[in-house]
């Protein structure tokens with residue numbers, strides 16, 4: 348079998364570009380020693396210094412198009428970045444907060460209006476806007492079709508009532524990407540009839556209660572009780588009733604990255620065991 352030299356060159360160039368990403372992400376993450384993470388963990392302190400360092404270097408927009416302040420890179424690059432963050436000793440306390448800038452905006456990138464993209468994406472790329480992600484409910488975990496949070500149209504606005512759980516980042520987030528039922532569950536097409544909203548996490552209408560948990564102490568998990576939250580029509584992502592399908596466009600690539608974050612943690616353990624440089 349002959350080997351095409353052009354193909355090898357392409358592969359080598361790709362491997363070299365990925366190595367650069369790996370080294371750059373690792374260098375940046377390793378500025379934060381284990382002591383930093385220990386302090387964040389003990390004090391349950393959100394790692395803003397870490398997030399801002401990645402924001403200033405442009406990494407929060409790794410998957411966003413350049414037109415919205417992003418790097419326009421792909422899933423492989425995002426997976427490498429997050430794996431290196433976990434491997435640096437930051438574990439999920441570091442990977443999870445960067446992760447939440449990278450994946451929740453994906454349904455907006457693919458399905459949002461131009462107006463919505465321009466209002467949300469550049470702010471997220473700069474680390475100025477933290478958006479929580481509200482899908483899971485106490486009675487609807489893996490079976491998302493059973494969510495009960497409801498949005499009702501009133502003129503050019505929507506009014507949302509319901510409850511979310513395990514909502515990461517809701518202590519600090521200004522917005523929430525919220526999935527709500529806009530028409531009743533139909534047994535024949537259970538995943539239709541849910542809509543995605545980019546809502547203000549307005550504390551007058553959202554009671555955010557922290558959940559005590561073991562692990563990942565710096566990054567908060569919450570219950571969110573929503574009572575009469577208004578969202579404008581222009582803050583609906585894509586078409587009404589298609590929200591679940593848009594969500595999957597973000598959730599599927601996200602699974603890859605959660606796995607590589609786990610691999611990063613495993614490598615950190617091996618690095619420590621074999622004396623490879625992790626700063627104390």
Ligand SMILES: Cc1cc2nc3c(=O)[nH]c(=O)nc-3n(C[C@H](O)[C@H](O)[C@H](O)COP(=O)(O)OP(=O)(O)OC[C@H]3O[C@@H](n4cnc5c(N)ncnc54)[C@H](O)[C@@H]3O)c2cc1C
Nearest residue numbers: 479480481482483484487488489490512513514515516568
């Ligand atoms: C650290 C962390 C952060 C999170 N952040 C967010 C967030 O920001 N926003 C958000 O919306 N959610 C978040 N989640 C929630 C997460 O997405 C849910 O935990 C997940 O969707 C599963 O839901 P559940 O925990 O209710 O599990 P369940 O739905 O109760 O499922 C538990 C187990 O039972 C199995 N199971 C369920 N039903 C059946 C059945 N009928 N037959 C056979 N097996 C079944 C499932 O496969 C699973 O293994 C977070 C979770 C964690 C742990």
